[in-house]
Amino acid sequence: MTNVVPELEAVLEQVALRPDDAAVAFQGEVISYQELWDRSGRVADHVRELGATRAGVHLERSIDLVVAVVGLLRADCAAVPLDVGYPVERLRFMCADAGVRTVVGHADPLARLGGYIAVQQGGALVYAVDESVPVQPAEAELAYVVYTSGSTGRPKGVRYAHRNLANLIAWQSEASSCGVGDRTLQFAPSSFDIIYQEVLTTLGEGGTVVCCxxxxxxxxxxxxxxxxxxxxxxxxVPFVMIQSLALFADDVSPATHPLREILTAGEQVQAGERIRAMFTRLPACRLVNQWGTTETHVSTSYELPADVSTWEDLPSIGMPIRDTRILVCDEDGRPVPDGEVGELWVAGTAVGPGYLGLPERTAQSYVPDPQRPDEPAYRTGDLGRVRPDGLLEFLGRQDTQVKVRGFRIELGEIETVLNSDPAVAQAVVSVAGSAAEERYLRAHVVPKAAGDDKLPAALLATLRERLPAYMVPTGIELVPALPLTASGKIDRLAL
Structure with a gap:
């Protein structure tokens, strides 16, 4: 067998076993496993020829996107996903921060990105280089760098290694009821680590990735x-999409919609009546609640029972995936007894190697495992406890990091943009709405000059230029002052 990174070994086996089977489908076009392997091989060859150690992926939703994901893994080149929906300013920061010299993309998004000159082309794939960016040292262990919201106003590059990814993919394939010939939707944006879970799990099982x-x-x-x-x-899919699907599920049935698994992560699952009704209409379909962070990808999983009537309103996040442990710790990092609330720490193979170029932040969050001090653990900032039945219960965030519509957001990053405007004296962002589908961001701004009615519109325009759409508040409220706690901190609960 050709030497490949461990998360691709099962894919290569499927190429040998069923070269002519459908691997990826999109809008009537289908490519086989052999064609996928050949095309991804050409991507790997081009990237190696350009000497890339980290390459941006700037592609529209397509078969090309799946081919590039596989190709960069084969090239031993860390992928840096550059979502085509992100503002140009954010994309340029990511490229500069990650030292992205080479980008694999489609022509139109690359033209918008700017600074990169096309040097090669294969089909619709364009290989572009910015000669001003120095070549970065190779990190053999690194599979990808995904950017997540930063509390200081600076997005963080999260590094994830081949061994971390291989463990997740092997576990997901074993845990899933899907296999050869089954079809999985490629739903996640390219900037979400879930795309690797969708694509590599499906291809390693001998299934078909269906793009949308x-x-x-x-x-x-x-x-x-x-x-x-x-x-x-x-x-x-994120839980908010499950809720949206449930609103339009009156006509679904196993005969027309052969779903067997809906997997969700990112927000607390709320098993309301509409969702129960949808799964009652699809008795062969299971709801799987997964939990983790970008730094650890998936850490726990819980498959809800077949009997929908037994579902809890707020289901458990389950048990750790293989070679992964969850510790519930107090403020001093000591594990607490079962039943007590503490911070959820992730230990074991799910823990990635840390943030890119942020050694101090890495040292704060990636700490020695209290039970195995020679190994790292990741402090998630999430609260939880072990229930009497041994399952884990998620109890929310410790800090201002929130999740809205499945996206993890540091409110501080949005506040940093607002507070940088010369017309703003103070700004704070809060989350309103209780149910997942009702949650939205709201900004409260103290203007430097009273009576500036045009300020909210101007600030929203600035936010749209600098942040992804999911981080832009639905509205900005001008207030004379922000409420404070007795200790002088902003009282977010009062907002």
Whole structure:
């Protein structure tokens, strides 16, 4: 067998076993396992020829995106996903911070990105280079760098290694009921680590990755139509999309919508009546609640029972995946007894190597495992406890990091942009709405000059230029002052 990184070994086995089977499908186009392997091999060759150690992936949703994900893994080149929906300013920061000299992309997004000159082309794939960026030292262990929201106003590059990813993919394949010939939707944005879980798990099982358009991804009725038309068996979606799908599920049935697994992560699952009704209509479909952070990807999993009537309103996040442990610790990092609330620490193979270029922040969050001091553990900032049945219960965040519509957001990053405006004296961002589908961001701003009615619109325009759409508040409220606690801190609860 050709030497490949461990997370691709199962994929290569499928190429040998079923070279002519459908590997990826999108809008009527289908490529086989052999074609996927050949095309991804050409990506790997081009990237190696350019000497890339970290390469940006700046592609529209397509078969090309799946090919590039596999190709960069084969090239031993760390991928830096550059979501085409992100503002240019954020993308340029990510490229500079990660030292992205080479980008694999489509022509139109690359033109918008600027600074990169096309040097090679293969089909619709363009290979572009910015000669001003120095070549970065190779990190043989590194699979990808994904950027997540930063509390200081600076997005953080999270590094994830091949061994971390291989463990997750092998576990997911064993835990899933899907296998050879089954079809999985490629739903996640390229900037989300979930894309690796969708793509590599499916290809390693001998299934088909079904790509969707952005319109299909955002519209629940179009998504149901796609699931029926493409006979999709498994989807990985944020909980807010499950809630949206449930609103349009009156006509779904196993005969038309052969879903067997819906996996979700990122927000607390709330098993309301509509969701229970949807799964009652799809008795062969299981809801799987997963939990983790970008730094650890998936750390725990819980498959809800087949009997929907037994579901809890707020289901457990389950048990750790293989070779992973969850510790519930007090403020001093000591594990607490079962039943007591503490911070959730992740230990074992799920823990990645740390942040890119942020040694101090890495040292704060990636700390010695209290039970195995020679190994790292990751402090998630999430609160939880072990229930009497041994399952883990998630109890929310410790700090201002929140999740809205499945996206992890540091409120401080948005506040930093607002507070940098010369017309703003103070700004704070809060989350309103209790149910997951109702949560939204709201900004409260103290202006430097009273009566500036045009300020909210101007600030929203600035935010849209500098931040992804999911981080832009739905509105900005001008207030004369911000409420404070007795200790002089901003009283977020009062907001």
């Amino acid at each position: 358009t952005e319109d299909e991804r955002l519209d629940p009725q179009e998504l149901w139509d796609l699931i029926e038309r493409e006979q999709v068996n498994r989807i990985f």
